[in-house]
Amino acid sequence: MRNALHIRLTCLLSALFAVGMVRAETPAPLPTGDALVQTISALDTKVFDAYNTCDLKTFGDYFSEDVEFYHDNAGLMTSRDAVVDATRRNICHKVRRELVGKLEVFPIKDYGAMEVGTHRFCQIETGKCVGEGRFLNIWRYKDGQWQMTRVVSYDHHNIEAGK
Numbered sequence: 001m002r003n004a005l006h007i008r009l010t011c012l013l014s015a016l017f018a019v020g021m022v023r024a025e026t027p028a029p030l031p032t033g034d035a036l037v038q039t040i041s042a043l044d045t046k047v048f049d050a051y052n053t054c055d056l057k058t059f060g061d062y063f064s065e066d067v068e069f070y071h072d073n074a075g076l077m078t079s080r081d082a083v084v085d086a087t088r089r090n091i092c093h094k095v096r097r098e099l100v101g102k103l104e105v106f107p108i109k110d111y112g113a114m115e116v117g118t119h120r121f122c123q124i125e126t127g128k129c130v131g132e133g134r135f136l137n138i139w140r141y142k143d144g145q146w147q148m149t150r151v152v153s154y155d156h157h158n159i160e161a162g163k
Contacts, residue, residue: 027144032107040105040115040139043146048099048119054092060084064140064147072133072154083151095121100132112139112146120159132159 031039043062050059060080063069069077074090077083100118107113115137122129133156140149 027141030107030110030112030141036107036113037103037105039146040113041103043139044099044103044115044117044137047148048097051087051091052096054088056084056088056092059087062146062148063151064149067147067149067151069151070153073156094124096124097121098129108138112141114138130158131156133157 030036047059047062050056050062060083063080063083065080066078067080067083069083071077074086077086098120100120102117104116105113106116116135118132118134120129121131121133134154136150136152136154137148138150139146
């Protein structure tokens with residue numbers, strides 16, 4: 001009798017523990033309003049800190065495996081590996097990215113957010129900012145993780161030194 005009670009109690013506690021674990025692992029809901037703007041702004045800072053320091057593992061983690069990256073000069077890339085490889089070849093230890101002005105952030109119902117902005121690119125060796133372009137990033141929020149699924153990088157042009 002005592003063993004049966006012990007078994008029932010163990011099963012009950014195990015079930016309660018499992019329910020608690022499921023609740024603890026439930027991702028936070030999609031942020032809205034100012035919280036969404038702050039979230040996407042922080043993600044932009046983190047992804048481009050990794051870009052600027054050539055931390056390709058961290059950088060790559062911000063992209064979905066099947067990302068579509070449209071670049072007006074470089075064309076279309078359709079995988080995380082392609083984006084990371086292009087960054088390794090063309091950006092690392094050559095160029096750093098700076099945000100120009102403020103980001104615009106727009107919610108995408110039941111999906112994530114759209115981030116729109118302008119950035120400039122500066123040569124690491126000389127410190128001169130030589131190019132500028134616009135971007136539109138689509139962020140998906142899934143299972144508590146944010147990743148870019150679509151990137152459109154366009155209107156790239158040379159800028160005068162000192163601007």
